[in-house]
Amino acid sequence: MPFPEDSNSSGLLDIKNIDFLSVLNQLDDGVIIADITGTILFYNIAQSKIDNLAPEDVIGLKVTDIYELNNRTSMIMHVIYQHGSIKNRAFLYRTRSGKVANTITSAYPLFNQGAINGVICFVKDYELLYQSTSLTTITKTRADLGNGTQYTFADLIGSDPNFQRVVGMARKAASSPSPIMIQGETGTGKELFAQAIHNHSKRREQKYIVINCGAIPHGLLEGILFGTARGAFTGALDKPGLFETAHGSTLFLDELLAMPLDLQAKLLRVVQEKCIRRVGSAMETPVDVKIISSVSQDPRIAIRENRLRTDLFYRLGVVMIKLPPLRDRQDNMNELISHFIEKYNNSLGTNVTYISEEVLDLFTTYQWPGNVRELEHMIEGAMNMAGKEETIGIEHFTPGLDCLEQLDFACLETPFSMPKNPDDQKTEIPSKRLDPEGPYNFIQARSDQEKSAIKTALYATGGNVTTAAKYLGFSRQLLHYKIKKHGFCRGDFIQRSIK
Incomplete structure (x- = not known):
């Protein structure tokens, strides 16, 4: 296909002619660009929502005219005077119109021929981030049970004796206040087991709390878990953490191995002492929390790789539940397939009843690195292609079927x-x-x-x-x-x- 006459026919990207400002205007994070005097030159739509100010009312004014800040407290002015970057700093500020914003802010100097001539500032709304971490990570495809969960032991599919043995262990552990560690590869159902354990416990009436330790920046994770005290850092407010929120209930620490070791030491103290201390506070608050954690690899290997503290493992792994991968659950394959066919018949309006022997043979020879989640993904994709047909065949998996052919x-x-x-x-x-x-x-x-x-x-x-x-x-x-x-x-x- 020939290039248009006015394009760069060499195929090289001409960065100078890219409209970067239109890209910045589409970001979910707020963006402010100011010159060396602190005058705002660019103010994107996301920032206008955070501040509740219109861009046309801001551009051309100084930062200190818009916000109740001075040359010492303004991050933009700090970067201008210090010539250094600020990364992921918790920052509370008030606009001149009275709007208070609790944010995570980063600011970087802009240079021209070696001399600083401006600042670009990125702003995240802390309240939105905090609220998103307080929700479960499972997509809401079914009704909430009223306590932040969707699944019970009745939703765990599989009559295989080894799988049922694991389910039995989880049932027994649910009645104990001792911590539980769930080990399993991606897609094996660690979140489903955690919810089922909560719903089988005496804490079932309380709100189930979950946080993915790998989805939160390390600098924010401590405050989200343990809470913050006013004055702990610039803009810090008195805010309870997830441990206080989960008092009397269950806290699921998903992807525990993503938590930095220094924070693991603080978590260990909470588990041992059964009390928390908010960031910046000297006061301790007792907490009664059932802790369930998940790891995607053998915790002993993680200890050798210096990703998990030995003492924390002993505290959180009081009860170890190891979920079998799908390749070791071939006897459950038909049950799982039937379950997903029924599920997507209801949601897609299809009328699939059978799966061909050819497809089943491919399924039983595949190693399923994505486990049950991958199987569900494959079934859903095929049923979209099947339409009104009653049988899922080889032809309905193209081109996704190629990934199943892994015979060595x-x-x-x-x-x-x-x-x-x-x-x-x-x-x-x-x-x-x-x-x-x-x-x-x-x-x-x-x-x-x-x-x-x-x-x-x-x-x-x-x-x-x-x-x-x-x-x-x-x-x-x-x-x-x-x-x-x-x-x-x-x-x-x-x-x-x-x-």
């Missing part, structure tokens, strides 16, 4: 010695010295390896799909699918065998 043919071992493929002598083996202009793509290499293994098995068995599938280690339905995929004709292998 490089490690394939067969119980017999196969004769050489007659075409092998004609096959060109790629040189170990790869052409930099034509890289030998890994996906293509894996596909070629798969084709070679299938051809060898079909030659060895005279085109007998059942026997070839047995030697290859998967079902005949899956082999039929792959024969079609690679464009093979079974008759070619039968004729060669007869000759």
Whole structure:
């Protein structure tokens, strides 16, 4: 496609002609740009919402004219005089019209030929951030039970004995005040288990509180967990943290390993002493909180990698619940599939009843790195493609189906010695010295390896799909699918065998 005549036909981005201000005006964070005198030159829409001021009433005025700040207390003026950056500083200020804003602010000097000639300031609304961390991270796809949760043990799908054993452990632990640590790969249902435990406990009538430790900047996490006292830092207010909010209830610390080690030490003291001290306060407040935490890897490995304090593990891992990955729950596959089909029939208005054997065979050979969440994603996508059809087939997963084909043919071992493929002598083996202009793509290499293994098995068995599938280690339905995929004709292998 030819370039327009007035564009840069070289394909290089001309940064000088980019309208950066229009981009800044679309950000969710407030943005202020001021010159060396503190006069506001740019004031985006998000900042006008935070301050409740119109941009046209602000631009051209000095920062100290708009806000109840002086050259010492204004962050913009501080950067101008000190020539240094300010990052993620909690900052409370009041506009001249009386609006009070509680924010997280960063300010950076702007240079021209080595000399500072202005400041750019980014402002986050602290109240919005705080409120968002007080909500559960699960998408509200079903009714809230009235305590901030959506799930109970009845919603945990799977009759597999090992899975039911884990559910039984969680039920017993729910009645105890001792902390629980849930270990599981991504997508295994750690949040669902945490909610189910809360709803099976005596605290079920109280509000369930959850925070994702990896989603909050480290500088804010301490104040959000333990609260702040007025005067602790510039703009700090008396505000309870999540521990105080969760008094008498359950606090779920999701992604615990994302919490910095120094904050883990403060958390340890709270667990031991059962009281908290707000940031900047000397007063201690008793708290009665059932703590559930989650980790995505073996906590002992995290300890060796210096991501988890040993003493905190002993305190929070009093009861350890390890959730099995989906690849170890193959007996539950049909139950989970049926559950998700029913769920999305209701939400999408579809009428799917069955899933084809070919798809089921692919599902049972896949390792599911995303676990149950990935399975649900695949089912939902296929049902969107199925429309009014009753059966989900291979064709409904394209192109997402390619990710399911992860069989490692490089490690394939067969119980017999196969004769050489007659075409092998004609096959060109790629040189170990790869052409930099034509890289030998890994996906293509894996596909070629798969084709070679299938051809060898079909030659060895005279085109007998059942026997070839047995030697290859998967079902005949899956082999039929792959024969079609690679464009093979079974008759070619039968004729060669007869000759």
